[in-house]
Amino acid sequence: MDGQGARILRALTARARALAADSTYDVAVIGAGAAGMMCAAEAGRRGRRVLLIEHYHLLGEKIRISGGGRCNFTNLNAGPANYLSGNPDFCRSALARYTPRDFIALVERHRIAWHEKKLGQLFCDDSALGVVRMLRDECDRGRVEWWMPCPVDGITREGDGWSVATPRGEIRAASVVIATGGLTVPKIGATPFGYRIAEQFGLKVVRPRPALVPLAFAPEALARYADLSGVSVDAEVSCGDGRFRENLLFTHRGLSGPAILQISSFWDGRSPLSIDLLPGVDAPAWLSDLRASAARVENALALRLPKRLAQQWCDAHGIRGPVKALGEARLREIAAGLQNWRVLPSGTLGYAKAEVTLGGVDTSGLSSKTMGATRAPGLFFIGEVVDVTGWLGGYNFQWAWSSGHAAGQFA
Numbered sequence: 001m002d003g004q005g006a007r008i009l010r011a012l013t014a015r016a017r018a019l020a021a022d023s024t025y026d027v028a029v030i031g032a033g034a035a036g037m038m039c040a041a042e043a044g045r046r047g048r049r050v051l052l053i054e055h056y057h058l059l060g061e062k063i064r065i066s067g068g069g070r071c072n073f074t075n076l077n078a079g080p081a082n083y084l085s086g087n088p089d090f091c092r093s094a095l096a097r098y099t100p101r102d103f104i105a106l107v108e109r110h111r112i113a114w115h116e117k118k119l120g121q122l123f124c125d126d127s128a129l130g131v132v133r134m135l136r137d138e139c140d141r142g143r144v145e146w147w148m149p150c151p152v153d154g155i156t157r158e159g160d161g162w163s164v165a166t167p168r169g170e171i172r173a174a175s176v177v178i179a180t181g182g183l184t185v186p187k188i189g190a191t192p193f194g195y196r197i198a199e200q201f202g203l204k205v206v207r208p209r210p211a212l213v214p215l216a217f218a219p220e221a222l223a224r225y226a227d228l229s230g231v232s233v234d235a236e237v238s239c240g241d242g243r244f245r246e247n248l249l250f251t252h253r254g255l256s257g258p259a260i261l262q263i264s265s266f267w268d269g270r271s272p273l274s275i276d277l278l279p280g281v282d283a284p285a286w287l288s289d290l291r292a293s294a295a296r297v298e299n300a301l302a303l304r305l306p307k308r309l310a311q312q313w314c315d316a317h318g319i320r321g322p323v324k325a326l327g328e329a330r331l332r333e334i335a336a337g338l339q340n341w342r343v344l345p346s347g348t349l350g351y352a353k354a355e356v357t358l359g360g361v362d363t364s365g366l367s368s369k370t371m372g373a374t375r376a377p378g379l380f381f382i383g384e385v386v387d388v389t390g391w392l393g394g395y396n397f398q399w400a401w402s403s404g405h406a407a408g409q410f411a
Contacts, residue, residue: 033384083390
């Protein structure tokens with residue numbers, strides 16, 4: 001080979017090496033939601049070369065629309081008891097190592113004003129976009145690179161690392177983190193991508209279903225109660241292992257409000273809900289005390305329930321006439337019905353109305369310390385894609401921060 005040929009070969013070799021270096025990363029994070037950005041920022045802070053890939057054209061949309069646009073970003077009370085999972089202890093490690101106080105400290109470093117509402121729920125004073133900007137800034141501090149919008153066509157194992165195929169080209173990474181979320185709110189890009197990757201590499205997936213979601217009335221109940229749409233009442237709702245006392249809201253399709261959203265995660269699709277319309281009240285004694293009154297039953301109930309609900313409930317249960325005309329046995333029967341109103345929903349309103357996905361990547365195949373797949377070293381799953389689902393009220397965001405931080409320390 002002459003001198004010119006040798007120079008050309010050296011130049012081509014150098015160019016190939018540069019291109020290969022440009023497409024090689026320590027960590028590829030798939031999904032730039034709450035968990036994905038937290039993970040990327042933490043890995044970048046450790047000096048890892050990180051590429052964050054997001055298929056949707058808007059960043060952090062689920063954060064932006066959460067909490068009425070103010071982002072219920074954590075809950076002061078977040079602990080393992082506030083999460084549902086096939087392994088209730090799985091979330092314990094990550095939650096202990098990155099707590100609500102840790103995230104509050106991050107928020108305050110970025111001078112995001114916040115306030116506490118009821119039950120330990122924390123919200124931004126202003127727009128939820130402040131949290132999105134904070135996470136983007138943290139990624140920038142970690143020199144995270146971005147491909148957005150950019151879908152991922154597939155992931156394959158290559159030696160000790162991974163190959164990620166995209167329309168912008170193929171990249172290689174020592175670690176891949178799946179932070180693609182669940183199936184909720186499909187209009188902003190939710191897909192089953194994370195579940196498919198888990199199954200591709202031998203992990204089980206707990207059947208996903210909508211959670212923190214309104215419930216629909218069966219046709220007979222809908223015909224009777226649909227005109228109560230907009231009526232709200234303090235109630236205690238229970239089903240299975242769940243019991244919550246918060247507001248219950250009647251809608252034109254069924255039941256919603258915090259109490260219903262909470263209990264929806266515990267509803268098995270077959271069992272009736274038990275609704276106490278007079279929580280904290282000794283209903284039999286209260287009704288007995290009203291026997292001296294000439295008031296009709298529906299008017300008596302309207303002393304504690306919205307008037308329209310009192311009327312509809314009495315009509316539905318065939319209760320008529322004045323309280324004083326009823327015997328003690330009938331009053332006890334009415335009291336029992338008010339405190340154990342059995343309602344069998346016909347279903348949920350689906351992923352479009354759900355706030356989170358129940359189920360996901362089975363935690364039996366993941367390390368609770370690293371969030372890594374035990375059968376596929378270098379592959380991690382975080383956030384909503386995992387079978388860890390929090391209560392309503394900031395718990396799911398805390399899981400995103402905690403699980404993302406955990407994976408970011410090891411990926």
